[in-house]
Amino acid sequence: MSQLLTAAEMRDVEAAAIATGEVTGAELMARAGAAVVAAIRAEWEGELPTQPRAVVLAGPGNNGGDGFAIARGLRDLGWSVRVLLAGQAGALPPDARAQHDRWAAGGAARGAVLPLTLETLRDEPAADIYVDALFGIGLGRPLGGDLARVVAHLAGADGTLGLYQPRMVAVDVPSGLDADSGRVPGDPAGAAAVRARLTVTFDSPKPGHYLGHGPDLCGRLVVADIGLAHARARQGAARGLAPARTRVVPPLGIADPRRSVWPDIAGLLTKRQGHKYQHGHAMVLTGGVGRGGAARMAAKAALRIGAGAVTLGCPPAAVLESASHVDALMLHRVPDAAALTEALSGGRITALCLGPGLGTGEREAALVGAALDWGGAVLLDADAITLMAGEATLAAKLHDRCLLTPHPGEFRRLFPDIAGRLDDPDPSLRYDEAADADAQARSRAAREDLAAQRGPMMSTLDAAREAAAHCGATVLLKGPATAIAAPSGAAVVHRAVYDRAAPWLATAGAGDVLAGLACGLLARGLAPPVAAELAAQIHVDAALSFGPGLTAEDLPRQVPQVLARYLAP
Ligand SMILES: NC(=O)C1=CN([C@@H]2O[C@H](COP(=O)(O)OP(=O)(O)OC[C@H]3O[C@@H](n4cnc5c(N)ncnc54)[C@H](OP(=O)(O)O)[C@@H]3O)[C@@H](O)[C@H]2O)[C@@H](O)CC1
Ligand SMILES: [K+]
Known part of the structure; x- marks a missing residue:
C-alpha cells in the first residue's frame, strides 16, 4: 500500500467506507488502537518489565480517541496506564468521547483521567512507554499556549529528549508535524514537534512521513492495515483520479488491490x-x-x-x-x-x-x-x-x-515564486491563487482534486507538482525524499x-x-x-x-x- 494520502484524502476514504455501511468510525478507531498496541509489543518486545507502565497523552480530537483505545488495550494486557487529556472530555468528537467513556467506566482501577499540563506531565512518575495521541492528521495550525510548552518539553527543549524519545510511540504522526508536508507549523527548524522512536499510521502513509522533518521525527514508521484498502481503491476510481495519484516508491509491500498500477x-x-x-x-x-x-x-x-x-x-x-x-x-x-x-x-x-x-x-x-x-x-x-x-x-x-x-538550489533559481512560497512559514501563503482560479473555472472534479490536496502548509511534493504543471515537463526535485511530478499531476x-x-x-x-x-x-x-x-x-x-x-x-x-x-x- 504505497499510495500516499493527504489528510483530506484520508478523511475522504474513511467517510466513503463509513457511508457504505461496511464499517463504523468506532470500529476504525478500535482497529487503529489495536494496531498501535500490537506495534508497541513488537517494537519493545523483550525490553519491558513484567508490569510495564504507560502514560497516554490524549488530544482534543480523534487522535485522542485512538489514545483511549490504546490505553484500554494496554490495560487489558496488564499494564499500568495513566491518561492525561488535553481539553475537556465533553468536547471530544463522538467516537473519541465513546472511547473516553469506556476508559472512564473502568473506575478507580484505571485511575482518574488528569488534565494534561506541563505540571501534571512532570509530576507523573517516569513511564516505560509514552503514547503521543495529541494530534494526528487534524493539526491545522501552530501549537500555542500550554500545549506548545508540553510538546516542547516532550521534544527535549529542557534536556528531556533522552527520557521521552526512546519510549515514545506517535499515533498517526508525531504531534506538531503536519501530515501533508512534513513541516512543523510555526517552526521551520522542526524542533516544536514530538520526536518518536516509533510512529504507527493507518491505512496509507502520508506525504509528511517522508518529506521534510517527517523521517527525523517519526523514528521507525509502521503502516497498519485497518481494513480500508477497498474503500480507498473505490474512492480513487469514483473521483476519476488516476489510480494512486501519489505513490511512494519503492512500494512498501503491503496489501493493495491496485498494486498492478506499479510499473513492472x-x-x-x-x-x-x-x-x-x-x-x-x-x-x-x-x-x-x-x-x-x-x-x-x-x-x-x-x-x-x-x-x-x-x-x-x-x-x-x-x-x-x-x-x-x-x-x-x-x-x-x-x-x-x-x-x-x-x-x-x-x-x-x-x-x-x-x-x-x-x-x-x-x-x-x-x-x-x-x-x-x-x-x-x-x-x-x-x-x-x-x-x-x-x-x-x-x-x-x-x-x-x-x-x-x-x-x-537549482529549483529555487528556476522557480523562484514556487520556492518562495515553499519557504514561507505563513501557512496562508501555501496556494497559488491563479492556479486555484483556473481549477475553479475548469470543473467540479478539478476543484475537488485541489481540495483533496490541501493541508496547512506547502510541501516539496506540492512544489514539484506545481513546477511540472507550470513548465509542462516532468520535474524530479532532489532530496532525501525525492519528489517526481509529471505535468499531468501524477507524482511519486x-x-x-x-x-x-x-x-x-x-x-x-x-x-x-x-x-x-x-x-x-x-x-x-x-x-x-x-x-x-x-x-x-x-x-x-x-x-x-x-x-x-x-x-x-x-x-x-x-x-x-x-x-x-x-x-x-
Ligand atoms: N481518518 C481516518 O480514517 C481515521 C482516523 N483516526 C484517527 O483520527 C485522527 C484524526 O482525527 P481528527 O480529525 O479529529 O484530528 P486530530 O488530529 O485529532 O486533531 C483535531 C483536534 O485538534 C484541534 N487542533 C488542531 N490543531 C490545533 C492546534 N494547533 N492547537 C490546538 N488544537 C488544535 C482541533 O481543533 P479545531 O481545529 O477544531 O479547533 C481538533 O480538536 C487521525 O490522526 C487518527 O489518529 C483513526 O481513529 C482511524 C481512522
Ligand atoms: K500523534
Whole structure:
C-alpha cells in the first residue's frame, strides 16, 4: 500500500467506507488502537518489565480517541496506564468521547483521567512507554499556549529528549508535524514537534512521513492495515483520479488491490534480443577542456542502465581529453548549436542529456535552445537548469518529453515564486491563487482534486507538482525524499529515508550519475516520469548495495548488481 494520502484524502476514504455501511468510525478507531498496541509489543518486545507502565497523552480530537483505545488495550494486557487529556472530555468528537467513556467506566482501577499540563506531565512518575495521541492528521495550525510548552518539553527543549524519545510511540504522526508536508507549523527548524522512536499510521502513509522533518521525527514508521484498502481503491476510481495519484516508491509491500498500477520494473529494464540501436542511443554533452568528468560519469551510467549506445558530444578542443578516458563511449564534435541540431536530425539519437559540467556561456545557452527545439527526449540538469533560469525564452521551450532534475538550489533559481512560497512559514501563503482560479473555472472534479490536496502548509511534493504543471515537463526535485511530478499531476515520492537512508549518496558527482541513469532510460524509450522514478530508485539501490565509502564513480559499477536483482527470475 504505497499510495500516499493527504489528510483530506484520508478523511475522504474513511467517510466513503463509513457511508457504505461496511464499517463504523468506532470500529476504525478500535482497529487503529489495536494496531498501535500490537506495534508497541513488537517494537519493545523483550525490553519491558513484567508490569510495564504507560502514560497516554490524549488530544482534543480523534487522535485522542485512538489514545483511549490504546490505553484500554494496554490495560487489558496488564499494564499500568495513566491518561492525561488535553481539553475537556465533553468536547471530544463522538467516537473519541465513546472511547473516553469506556476508559472512564473502568473506575478507580484505571485511575482518574488528569488534565494534561506541563505540571501534571512532570509530576507523573517516569513511564516505560509514552503514547503521543495529541494530534494526528487534524493539526491545522501552530501549537500555542500550554500545549506548545508540553510538546516542547516532550521534544527535549529542557534536556528531556533522552527520557521521552526512546519510549515514545506517535499515533498517526508525531504531534506538531503536519501530515501533508512534513513541516512543523510555526517552526521551520522542526524542533516544536514530538520526536518518536516509533510512529504507527493507518491505512496509507502520508506525504509528511517522508518529506521534510517527517523521517527525523517519526523514528521507525509502521503502516497498519485497518481494513480500508477497498474503500480507498473505490474512492480513487469514483473521483476519476488516476489510480494512486501519489505513490511512494519503492512500494512498501503491503496489501493493495491496485498494486498492478506499479510499473513492472523487470519488464521495463529487461533487454530482448536485438541490435544495439534498438536499445536507444543517448548523447551526453560535455563541457570544455578539463570539465568533462561530470558528463563522462553520466554517460557511463547511461550505458550501464542499458542504453544501446552512448555518445559524448564534446566541444572540439575537449574531444581528445574524453577520448583518452572511456573506450565504450563514442565521441562526436559539437562546436555549436548548429552542429548539435545536425547531429540530432540524423534520427539515431533517442535521448539527450545536458547540464553536468556543461558550462553557462552563450554557446551552452544556444545548445539548450537547440536541444529543446529538437522535440525529442531531453534530460536537463545542473548548468542547463541554471541557463534556463537566466533566460525565460529557453524555459518557455520546455515540453512533455523533457525531464528536469534540479537540486533544491537549482529549483529555487528556476522557480523562484514556487520556492518562495515553499519557504514561507505563513501557512496562508501555501496556494497559488491563479492556479486555484483556473481549477475553479475548469470543473467540479478539478476543484475537488485541489481540495483533496490541501493541508496547512506547502510541501516539496506540492512544489514539484506545481513546477511540472507550470513548465509542462516532468520535474524530479532532489532530496532525501525525492519528489517526481509529471505535468499531468501524477507524482511519486522516492524514499531514501528510514530503511533506505543512503547518507553516502551525498557525494560529489552523484547527481551526474542520476542524470545519466535517467537519460539512459529515456534513450531506451521510457516516458520521462517512469525514467525518473526508476533512475531515482536504482541510484539509491546502487548506493545501498555499495555502502559506506561510496564515491560517485562507484555508482555505475554497482548498477549490474542492482539490475541482476530486479531481473532475477
Ligand atoms: N481518518 C481516518 O480514517 C481515521 C482516523 N483516526 C484517527 O483520527 C485522527 C484524526 O482525527 P481528527 O480529525 O479529529 O484530528 P486530530 O488530529 O485529532 O486533531 C483535531 C483536534 O485538534 C484541534 N487542533 C488542531 N490543531 C490545533 C492546534 N494547533 N492547537 C490546538 N488544537 C488544535 C482541533 O481543533 P479545531 O481545529 O477544531 O479547533 C481538533 O480538536 C487521525 O490522526 C487518527 O489518529 C483513526 O481513529 C482511524 C481512522
Ligand atoms: K500523534
